[in-house]
Amino acid sequence: MGSVTVKNLIKQYDGVMALNNVNLEIQEGEFFALLGPSGCGKTTTMRCIAGFEKPTNGEIFIGKQKVNDIPANKRNCGMVFQSYALFPHLDVFQNVAYSLNIKELEKRGPGTKIKTYARMINKKLAKSPPEIEKKVMEILEYVELAPYRNRLTSELSGGQQQRVALARALAMEPAVLLMDEPLSNLDKKLRNSMRATIRKIQLDLGITTIFVTHDQEEAMSMADRVAVMKDGDVIQLGTPTELYSNPKSAFIADFVGSSNIFKGSVIGQDGERSIVQLDGFQIRSTSIPKNKEVEVVIRPENIEIALGEEHPGDDILEGKVLMSTYLGSIVRYDVEIGPYIVMVDTTYQSGKSVYPPGANVKLTVDPEKVFLL
């Protein structure tokens, strides 16, 4: 087990900057997510840690050891590939046993060596020694794949293949577990249950895990901490709740959960609150603006919605429902206010009716939940 430290990591491909001074400190036993849109450098960062890419500059430590000059096959980072990269010519058992066989190759004499090579090519050629047999079966039981030990990986379902890939990486008892978009090939339902499985295994084993994803929901629901990347930079790093409730930029506010983002300018103060002028109305916020020109960020669930005649109180905006989308537990309204279309989420209580398109509604926002960025 080990911590992972990335210092001033820079990676250039033919002069194009892929990573621009990335710094990360990942604690031992932490579940750490690298989140960002495609091309942001998250996979490159992971591949540098795994040793598949040579950094142009910067240092990488696993535990206390600097690994820049250690080849990929000696770094002891178990990796789960996006495509799973299972060995198609080997069965489930031999896939999982692969790293154990490699260790066998290193320590014993020529006889064992030949036998090991033989069973890595085709299991019929040689039998596995009892200690490997025992260890692999333990892991297979753990991921609930013991009955499938003799199957070829092509004969398994997507979820099962995913678990083989995970088991294969865990079998080497890696210092760090690296997962590259491991759930992107699964359907939604399976993805949700695999999230739980992966998180449970990670907590059980207390293994330091770096998880690359472009799916913010995945990162937020699984990780202890999330680093959001964009254009080769880490633009914000924090726990999921920090990122959600205190986004440092409009990009993060939009990428991590959905947000209403409007451009406006600060025109005055009302006690601790700043008054922001938008096109046609004003809005108040408790957050402290850095500039005069600001981006107003409001989460859809922080807006309350009521029919025109029902709602008393301050900070009322009047608008018209354009569309209502029933999403099960919540209802999403698109409300037209002047030139803006505002997203509003309300929890749906069964029996209550949904406001129809065209309905005149009033919106209220707590100034404490309006961010000025």
Added chain:
Amino acid sequence: MKMLKRFDGHSLIKALIVLFFIVFLVVPLFSILIVSITGVPINVFGSLVDPETFKSTIDAFKNSSLEFYKSIASKSGYLSALMNSLELSLLVSVVVVVMCLPIAYGIARTKMPFKKTLTALCTIPLIVPTFIAANAFIVMFGRSGWVTYIYESLRGNGLLINPSSMIGIAMVQVFFFFPYALWPMVAAFKLSDITLEEGSQNLGAKNWFTFAFVTMPLALPGLISSALLIFTVSFSDFGTPIILAPKDLNLIVVEAYREIAGFFNWAGAAILTVIMVVVAAFFFCLQHLFTKGKSYGTVSGKPKKQKIIKNKWLTRTIAGYTCLVVLVLLLAMISVLLQSFATTWGVGVLPDGYTMANYQAVFSSSFENVTNSLILASGALVLSVVIATFVSYFVVRQNASKLDFMTTVPLVVPGIALGIALIQTFNTAPLQLTGTATILIIAYTIRRLPYMVRSTVGTMRSIKQDIEEAAVNLGASRLTAAITVVGPLMIPGIAAGSILVFITVIKETSVSILMAPAEWAPMSLAIFQNILRGEYYTAAAMSIILVVLVLVLQAIATKLSKGDA
């Protein structure tokens, strides 16, 4: 230290492969070009190690001129050889395309009777080396051939067709090269979409009109490309002319062979070699241009559907015509088979008597040739497997496009030209290899490597890089990953490619006849020598053994490739 580290196993192997190509392909072709202007043999490798040789090479350069090229025009032999060869290739390529038109159309677009059987029989020529086919035509149409016998008893005097003439050579090439054009042409006829043809009919066009103005124009690039392919194949063919060409018919391949094997005329052989390579390369490139355009036209997401013609009159006519073509092939092969069992075969439809003695003779006195063929083919197989595997790794994983190009160069070098180039380069110290099995195996390997590389590159592309990375990630070194993961996954591609190499090496004529030393004579050389000596019956028996061997291997290859799918 850093330099040393970067020069790891991979780059060492890559350097060795590049060196192999430079030594055995680039330098020989280059030095034959030099010989063609200096007029005397030069020793490239000797010049590198020995100052004395270097000096004489420089002297040779001082005397170099384009004199020898001018002599082509004056020395009428070379010019007429080139003209005759071009005429033959033109004739063959036009006739093949015209002959194949109905067959290709029948296979692609009609429901003709016995389509499957006829299609299968159309592949016979692929397993028969042309010099065996040429000999078969002598058995049929020669002075004492059985067709001639029937012809004479029906009508009187002379030969129906003289096999030892331009027409005879063209006929053998037409019948035994047409499959190379047939399949591209079938594909070309499938280009035209049903919607286009129905559109044409909907506008009031008659069937023949639609065929002439819609189907044909769409197929035309494919037909031209097929003709160009046949042109190159016919131009490079050595087996047919060496058996059939009469003394007064000059063909460039035969002329080059005689210059080197008969007169040791290096200057002449070199000029002819350069001309051969240039012509073959030109038509090869031309054909590739056409193929490129064609494939561009066919790539589309929507599956094409052809209208299948069921008109009984038309399909039966086409099937009957195809039967006639196939019949010629079958009769040619049956003639060789009968000859192999014949005691003697004088003038008559059938041999005078039957015996196993010819086969006994082969097994008792010439069995060595069979084992030689197998050993040489195995050698070429091993060498090409090793080279092709690494080449495909570098091409796919490291984008080694120069290496990729280098492995396709042998496609444009006619066998006889490669042979002459290799003999010239390696017949003196320090690398005296001419007349050894080694150089023969290397020649076979270079000639067939392009096919092997195509096969292995295809398989390598299907192995995703992350599978290899996964092995490395799990602790395997690059070498261990190659042995345990990449290797096993490559096996189907290697197997398919290596059987192809094995078959073509056994069939190989030009390089074998030109380069094989007596103690390593393969079957093809033995058959050739038997024919020259007039031992036709043992030649026939050995031919049948060769064809059966190829047939068996082909069957195994088909079974293997079906197993993958």
